[in-house]
Amino acid sequence: MGNELKIFIKCTALSFFISTATVNAQILKDTSTLNLIKKGVDSIYNMQFKYSEEVYSKINKLYPEHPLILLYKGTMTYWENYPLLPSSPASVPFEEELHKCIALSEKNSSPSNEAEYLLANLCARGLLIQYYANNGLDKDVFPLATTTYRFIKRSFDFTSIYSDFFCFTGLYNYYREVYPEAHPAYKPLLFLFRKGNRAKGLNELQTAANGSILLKAEAFSDLAYIYINYENNYQAATNFSKYLHNLYPYNPEYLAEYIKNLLLVKSYVEAEKLIISSGSHEGNPYYQAQLNIFEGIIQEKKYRDNKLAQQYYNKGVRDINLFGAYGNEFAAYAYFGLGRISEISGDKESRKIYHKQAMRLADSKKITFD
Numbered sequence: 001m002g003n004e005l006k007i008f009i010k011c012t013a014l015s016f017f018i019s020t021a022t023v024n025a026q027i028l029k030d031t032s033t034l035n036l037i038k039k040g041v042d043s044i045y046n047m048q049f050k051y052s053e054e055v056y057s058k059i060n061k062l063y064p065e066h067p068l069i070l071l072y073k074g075t076m077t078y079w080e081n082y083p084l085l086p087s088s089p090a091s092v093p094f095e096e097e098l099h100k101c102i103a104l105s106e107k108n109s110s111p112s113n114e115a116e117y118l119l120a121n122l123c124a125r126g127l128l129i130q131y132y133a134n135n136g137l138d139k140d141v142f143p144l145a146t147t148t149y150r151f152i153k154r155s156f157d158f159t160s161i162y163s164d165f166f167c168f169t170g171l172y173n174y175y176r177e178v179y180p181e182a183h184p185a186y187k188p189l190l191f192l193f194r195k196g197n198r199a200k201g202l203n204e205l206q207t208a209a210n211g212s213i214l215l216k217a218e219a220f221s222d223l224a225y226i227y228i229n230y231e232n233n234y235q236a237a238t239n240f241s242k243y244l245h246n247l248y249p250y251n252p253e254y255l256a257e258y259i260k261n262l263l264l265v266k267s268y269v270e271a272e273k274l275i276i277s278s279g280s281h282e283g284n285p286y287y288q289a290q291l292n293i294f295e296g297i298i299q300e301k302k303y304r305d306n307k308l309a310q311q312y313y314n315k316g317v318r319d320i321n322l323f324g325a326y327g328n329e330f331a332a333y334a335y336f337g338l339g340r341i342s343e344i345s346g347d348k349e350s351r352k353i354y355h356k357q358a359m360r361l362a363d364s365k366k367i368t369f370d
Contacts, residue, residue, distance in 0.1 A: 026112070026113055026116050027059070027063050027066060027068050027069075027116065028068070028116050028119075028162065028213065029116075030062075033059060033062060033063070034213070036055055036058060036059060037055070037059060037068070037072065037213065038213060039051075039055065040052050040055030040056065040059070040072065041072070041075070041213070041214055041216075042248070043055065044072075044075055044076050044079050044080075045079065045217045045247075045248045045251055045254075046247075046248040046249070046250045046251055047079065047080075047248075047250045047251050047252075048250065049076065049079075049080050052076050053076070055072075056069075056072060056073060056076065059072065060073075065104065066104075067101045067102075067104040067105040067108075067117055067120035067121070067124070068101075068116065068119075068120045070097050070098070070100050070101035070104065070120075070124070071097075071098070071101045071120050071123050071124050071127075071214075073097050074094055074097035074098040074101060074124065074127060075123075075127065075214075077090050077093060077094040077097065078094055078127060078131065079251075081094075082253065082286075083134070083286050083323055083326040084131060085135060085323065085324060085326070086135055086137065091131075094131070095128070095131075098124040098125075098127060098128045099124075099128075101120055101121070101124040102121055102124050102125060102128075104117075104120075105117040105118070105120045105121035105124070106121060114158075115158040115161045115162060115165075116162075118151060118154055118155060118158060119158075119162055119164055119165065119214070121151055122148075122151055122152070122155060122165075122168055123164075123214055123215065125144060125148050125151070126168075126218075128144060129141055129144055129145055129148075132144070134325060134326055135324060135325050135326065136324065136325035149193070152168055152169075152172055153194065155168045155169055156169050159204075162212075162213065163207055163208055163210070163211030163212050163213075164208060164212040164213055164214050164215045165208075166204040166205065166207045166208035166211075166212075166219075167204075167205065167208035167212060167215040167218060167219045167222070169201075169204050170200075170201045170202070170203070170204030170205035170206075170207070170208055170219070170222075171201065171205065171222060172196060172201070173196040173197045173198070173200050173201030173204060174196065174198055174201025174202060174205070174226065175196070175201070176190075176193060176194070176195065176196025176201075177195075177196040177197065177198045177201070178198055178230050182230070202223075202226070205219050205222060205223050205226075206219075206223065209223060209240075216247075217244060217247070217248065217254075220240050220241075220243060220244040220247075221240075221241075221244060221254075221257070223237075223240045224237045224238075224240040224241045224244070224257060224261065225237070227240065228261070228264070228364070228367065229364050229366075229367070234261065234264045234265045235265055237261050237264075238258070238261040238262060238264070238265050238267075241254070241257045241258040241260075241261045242258055242261075244257070244258070245257070245258040250280070252278070252281045252284050252286075252287040253287075255274065255278060255281070255287075256287060256290045256291075256294075258274065259271050259274050259275060259291075259294055260294065262274070263294060263297050263298070263301075263369065264367070264369070266301070268298055268301060268302040269302075271294065271298065272298055272302070275291055275294060275295065275298075278291070285319060285322070286320070286323055286326070286327075288319065289316050289319035289320035289322075289323070289327065289330065290316070290320065290330050291316075292312045292313075292315045292316035292319065293312065293313060293316035293317075293320070293330050293331075293333050293334045293337075295312040295316075296309045296310075296311075296312035296313040296316060296334060296337055297309075297333070297337060297369055299312060300337055300340070300341065301369070306341045306344065306345075309337060309341060310338065310341055313334040313335075313337050313338050313341075314334075314338075316330065316331075316334050317331050317334045317335070328361040328362070328363070329361070329362060329363050329364070331361050332357075332358040332359075332361040332362035332363075333358075333367070333368075333369060335354045335355070335357045335358035335361065336354070336355070336358045336362075336368040336369060336370070337369065338350075338354040339351045339352075339354035339355040339358060340370065342354060
């Protein structure tokens with residue numbers, strides 16, 4: 001499943017009354033707790049889990065069993081074990097935390113709490129869908145996605161309360177117009193969904209990136225993806241990924257995204273500097289596998305050393321295959337590179353095999369580094 005479909009599902013397809021005061025209390029109206037949550041969320045995305053655990057302990061005592069606490073815990077579990085695979089022991093509590101968050105959110109019957117509980121619900125659904133999609137678990141994606149659209153529609157009523165809702169409305173407005181253009185097979189379904197607005201969607205995502213409590217990183221990441229894959233503006237995407245990396249410098253996923261974007265704009269010197277200086281991530285095999293593939297691109301494109309590039313590409317593919325569907329996009333970059341090298345050496349048969357493999361694995365068919 002392509003990244004664009006994951007995002008489109010997240011944003012388009014993305015009772016019982018609980019009487020206890022602590023559950024129905026509005027965390028995001030509690031200024032001191034809100035500031036604590038903001039710092040905690042930043043620490044999660046910056047991979048500083050000792051502090052994020054301390055924040056969790058404090059807010060859980062103040063608001064036990066509140067949906068936002070469960071969302072916070074699930075987000076922490078996700079990033080602490082990134083890339084989170086179904087085989088990981090952490091996947092079970094992760095799913096339990098987010099499903100419980102969704103269930104509690106939907107049990108709220110107080111209109112005064114609706115915005116806060118709706119935000120928790122949508123964030124939990126989005127993170128679960130992302131986890132399922134990244135692992136190729138389509139059978140789990142679609143049942144959750146099909147029940148999400150009504151909550152997305154409701155989010156349009158609350159953008160004036162929390163900027164985070166602009167992340168959902170922005171994604172919806174943008175992909176409602178752009179996705180069917182790229183995938184005409186979906187056009188017959190358009191009458192089921194309210195109209196979107198491409199320009200407005202981009203503006204709303206920018207608003208979410210600048211002002212969100214929980215979804216700042218997601219908004220910046222989505223903007224970078226959109227500007228590469230739909231707006232064909234690699235430099236704008238690089239600017240977004242650079243900002244995200246600077247905001248969370250210890251997050252290897254955002255560092256890898258920034259390096260990739262630098263390579264796309266042919267900033268090989270800057271990309272190589274970042275690779276050399278990223279020694280703090282040496283114990284992260286997923287990131288190291290990505291680095292090997294990026295090194296292959298640098299050796300091929302900057303130094304014209306195809307033999308060394310082949311070695312990096314092959315090692316990168318071997319290592320990233322351990323991460324299942326998470327590694328497909330990066331493996332595709334390596335196969336595109338191996339195909340180019342085979343063509344230069346006159347091995348047209350190998351070139352066809354590598355290209356076919358790359359196209360099978362690639363989410364973004366046009367991101368080839370050719």
